[in-house]
Amino acid sequence: MSKKRQLLIDTALTLFYSHGIHGIGINEILKVSGVAKRTLYSHFTSKEELLLAALEARHHVFIQWLESKLSNAKNDLEVATQLFESLADWFDNNEPLLGEFRGCFFINTCGEYSDVSCEIRQLCEQHKSKVRQVIADKISSDNQTCVATLSILMEGAIVTAQVSGKKALLIEDCINASQAMLH
Amino acid sequence: MSKKRQLLIDTALTLFYSHGIHGIGINEILKVSGVAKRTLYSHFTSKEELLLAALEARHHVFIQWLESKLSNAKNDLEVATQLFESLADWFDNNEPLLGEFRGCFFINTCGEYSDVSCEIRQLCEQHKSKVRQVIADKISSDNQTCVATLSILMEGAIVTAQVSGKKALLIEDCINASQAMLH
DNA sequence: TTGTATGTAGACAATTCGGTCTACTTTTTG
DNA sequence: CAAAAAGTAGACCGAATTGTCTACATACAA
Numbered sequence A, B: 001m002s003k004k005r006q007l008l009i010d011t012a013l014t015l016f017y018s019h020g021i022h023g024i025g026i027n028e029i030l031k032v033s034g035v036a037k038r039t040l041y042s043h044f045t046s047k048e049e050l051l052l053a054a055l056e057a058r059h060h061v062f063i064q065w066l067e068s069k070l071s072n073a074k075n076d077l078e079v080a081t082q083l084f085e086s087l088a089d090w091f092d093n094n095e096p097l098l099g100e101f102r103g104c105f106f107i108n109t110c111g112e113y114s115d116v117s118c119e120i121r122q123l124c125e126q127h128k129s130k131v132r133q134v135i136a137d138k139i140s141s142d143n144q145t146c147v148a149t150l151s152i153l154m155e156g157a158i159v160t161a162q163v164s165g166k167k168a169l170l171i172e173d174c175i176n177a178s179q180a181m182l183h
Numbered sequence C: 001t002t003g004t005a006t007g008t009a010g011a012c013a014a015t016t017c018g019g020t021c022t023a024c025t026t027t028t029t030g
Numbered sequence D: 001c002a003a004a005a006a007g008t009a010g011a012c013c014g015a016a017t018t019g020t021c022t023a024c025a026t027a028c029a030a
Helices: A003-019 A026-033 A037-043 A047-070 A076-091 A105-110 A119-138 A144-164 A168-181 B003-019 B026-033 B037-043 B047-070 B076-091 B105-110 B119-138 B144-164 B168-181
Strands: none
Touching (some): A047 A105, A047 A119, A076 A119, A076 A144, A105 A144, A119 B144, A144 A168, A144 B119, A144 B168, A168 B144, B003 B047, B026 B037, B047 B076, B047 B119, B076 B119, B076 B168, B119 B144, B144 B168
16 A cells, blocks of 8 residues: 555545535645645546545544454443443544544535445445444344444434534433443 | 525525535526526525525424424323334435435534534534424423433434434334333 | 516636646656 | 656646626516
8 A cells, every 4th residue: 555545545534524525625635635636646536436445444443443442341231331431532532543523424424425325325334334243243142122222322422422512421321221221 | 585585495405405515506506496696695695694594494394393293292202202203204205394314404514514613513503402402391201311312312313314224123223222211 | 657676697707626637756676 | 777656746627616797677565
């Protein structure tokens, strides 16, 4: 992997994430990264291809982060608490790996693309599917409902933190709801 | 309220909602609505002002819809079931008042605007605050946690339906989680 | 009748968009 | 060393962007 290529992906990810895809032009990405336009188009055929690369990069970073955060949970309740407490750290910008919190990059991206069958949307869907899988792998019970509920609470927490501001109560509620579900 | 003004707001709302704010140009809104550009700029000083009007219009429609859906719930559990079953109808495009489901317009909008203190974001935050208030007014118990959890589940359901498309199981999970919470 | 509101079509300006291209320089590698 | 690969700056293209402006038409109420 070329150094410039990685720099372009990183810069695109940061800018797309914070200003939306259509809110950021190619020229802005070039200016911020300091890479020449010719170089960009030797690595990517279009803006969309750069976006796809950025989505994939974010996917890998996020999944790796999530797996590490849940790695030492010893039972289902610990999975839940560690999940939501890690999210709280993200919301409070205490997770350098994930950068400044601006909601979920994949949710934000879906808001800008209406065609559900396009490659971009499919990548977003696959990411969410993988996130659920990571949680499922840590849940000992074969109860599929538990995984689904945790995922829904997770999405709700992310969106609420983004739109309504980050609150300590939010995470408490998620953990309480998890406890109620796990009897 | 002028007829053309309302037509512009309705058209802008539909197009913004389905393609994102920055994905839709003024000219497209004019073409679809059949209104002259001069007329638009006699009613609104800028695209942003039109967006604010569209957000407000959506806010009123959604709140009215939500209130009507929860109006005849007789206890907390009924509030929860009617809430999530109404959401299911929305996801399945069986709620003409809300139009074709494309996630939450306010969440999608927040994804395109990073400045939390700008007027657009504040409108989105106020909308979510009002949604929580509508739910709170129907919950008999003074338990604030119940309202918060329902809200989080609601946001999670909306986002999951938008990104991952799973609908039937999703609503079941939300209702199950509500039941667990309400003992 | 005569203002005044509100509407029309569309040219135009200034800027930005994604993307191509030329000409040149640097870095890596066999 | 020499060839190939990867980089640079930035002019340029056509299309699209938001917003302004001129000139004119229609509807309605005092």
